[in-house]
Amino acid sequence: MNASIPQPIQFAPANSPLPLRATPFEWRDPASLPARRWVYGRHLIRRFTSVTVAPGGVGKSSLTICEALAMVSGKKLLGDEIPAPLRVWILNLEDPRDELERRIAATMLHHSISPEAVVGRLFVDSGRERGLCTATQGREGVHINVPEVEALVAEIEARQIDVLIVDPFVSSHRVNENDNGAIDLVAKEWGRVAERCNCAIDLVHHTRKLGGEEASSENSRGAVALLGAARSARVLNRMNDAQKADAGVADDPLTYFSVERDKANLAPPGKRVWRRMVSVNLANGDSVGVTESWEWPDDFDGISVKDLLSVQNAIQAAWGAGSPPRASNQAKSAWAGLIVADVLGLDANRDKARISRMLKTWIGTGALREVQHEDAKRNKRPCLEVGEWATV
Structure with a gap:
């Protein structure tokens, strides 16, 4: 037992209990505890x-x-x-x-x-x-x-x-x-x-x-x-x-x-x-x-602000081409995550969960925003557009 450590309370021998007494509380400065x-x-x-x-x-x-x-x-x-x-x-x-x-x-x-x-x-x-x-x-x-x-x-x-x-x-x-x-x-x-x-x-x-x-x-x-x-x-x-x-x-x-x-x-x-x-x-x-x-991999490990800007430019270009990128990863060929995968060199299938989390983060920071857009059948679909542009 280390002598420098405060001694623990004493225990009575087996079958010989200590007297039962109520001990009055005495305040001590917490710094001294x-x-x-x-x-x-x-x-x-x-x-x-x-x-x-x-x-x-x-x-x-x-x-x-x-x-x-x-x-x-x-x-x-x-x-x-x-x-x-x-x-x-x-x-x-x-x-x-x-x-x-x-x-x-x-x-x-x-x-x-x-x-x-x-x-x-x-x-x-x-x-x-x-x-x-x-x-x-x-x-x-x-x-x-x-x-x-x-x-x-x-x-x-x-x-x-x-x-x-x-x-x-x-x-x-x-x-x-x-x-x-x-x-x-x-x-x-x-x-x-x-x-x-x-x-x-x-x-x-x-x-x-x-x-x-x-x-x-x-x-x-x-x-x-x-x-x-x-x-x-x-x-x-x-x-x-x-x-x-x-x-x-x-x-x-x-x-x-x-x-x-x-x-x-x-x-x-x-x-x-x-x-x-x-x-x-x-x-x-x-x-x-x-x-x-x-360590659990960081979704943004190796991803820079310049990469985000490239994603934003690609999303802006998709809107200009008349193909608004959809927010849902169930949108198959129209999903915004496909643009992210193409720009960043990721696998849209294997990295689907990671890309979805990245998009959610960018939406949360305002770099992207979700908007309702009417498709060819006049049905409103949630799509992603550029929010606040990244500054390199």
């Missing part, structure tokens, strides 16, 4: 538990391994803030050690992390070798496994662990995961561990079956009490086919997924960020998936 001690972005914070929720096979274990290596090395591998190099303990309760070693080695190679950067800071254990059971449930109710919890606390303190990652949460206890009362006891015990050890704890959890629908943290499997006890929860979702088409990666075999912090009691909810899994070949012949940061 200790700041929240975030250790990774706005997801992990000392003395609290956080939850990472994801459907199976999205990449949550690879993500947390990459984040662990970012924390121990002090490098912002995925762009999240890290105050200083930390000590991280990965308790993976599903995979064998050699698989964990493959994933860690591949991530280190891909992100150029030297072995020296993790020595004495990264701790990894497999549930195949030694499981973890913090609580059990029987006819007499739920029982916290005090010797197990005390052993966990002792090891966290002995190793001065800053962040503990438990993957998956369901394998860390033996209670009915649909029992809110039982899960509440287990989750709050994890909170007490975080408090006692002055560390951050990330509990990795599965979603229930969603039938292809996008998940939120509230779609986590089992009782909702786990989320109630967490101070931050984030959800991972695989990029669907429509999103891949919009992003221009429809033909890319790589896995893309989003990370969104949709429950945040101690910070504003975070915006959706994107990650992708890339294959890294190891010297033993294995190919291993590794998480890396990925």
Whole structure:
């Protein structure tokens, strides 16, 4: 435990509760209050538990391994803030050690992390070798496994662990995961561990079956009490086919997924960020998936004001030729987007969603405007004309 950090509240021994007393509130100047001690972005914070929720096979274990290596090395591998190099303990309760070693080695190679950067800071254990059971449930109710919890606390303190990652949460206890009362006891015990050890704890959890629908943290499997006890929860979702088409990666075999912090009691909810899994070949012949940061393409990447002016000139010319460009992308050969594609060298079919968003933006800025125009049959059709001309 770091001596420079304010000592957490004291807990009484088991079966010996502290006296119950009402404590008068005393005003303190907010400037004198200790700041929240975030250790990774706005997801992990000392003395609290956080939850990472994801459907199976999205990449949550690879993500947390990459984040662990970012924390121990002090490098912002995925762009999240890290105050200083930390000590991280990965308790993976599903995979064998050699698989964990493959994933860690591949991530280190891909992100150029030297072995020296993790020595004495990264701790990894497999549930195949030694499981973890913090609580059990029987006819007499739920029982916290005090010797197990005390052993966990002792090891966290002995190793001065800053962040503990438990993957998956369901394998860390033996209670009915649909029992809110039982899960509440287990989750709050994890909170007490975080408090006692002055560390951050990330509990990795599965979603229930969603039938292809996008998940939120509230779609986590089992009782909702786990989320109630967490101070931050984030959800991972695989990029669907429509999103891949919009992003221009429809033909890319790589896995893309989003990370969104949709429950945040101690910070504003975070915006959706994107990650992708890339294959890294190891010297033993294995190919291993590794998480890396990925930015959603900017619709106007590479597009200049001069390009906008060229589009405006082409739209003006279409009106002069008696072929007013239609606003709707359902207009087939008359759609204004065909002019945009021709001028900017885009594919009107493959880039249809992007072009539609560009036109919407230009309408919003006043560079184009929508007007009603009578066609040959005197039917009014929404068309686009030049609004405020671009200035190069």
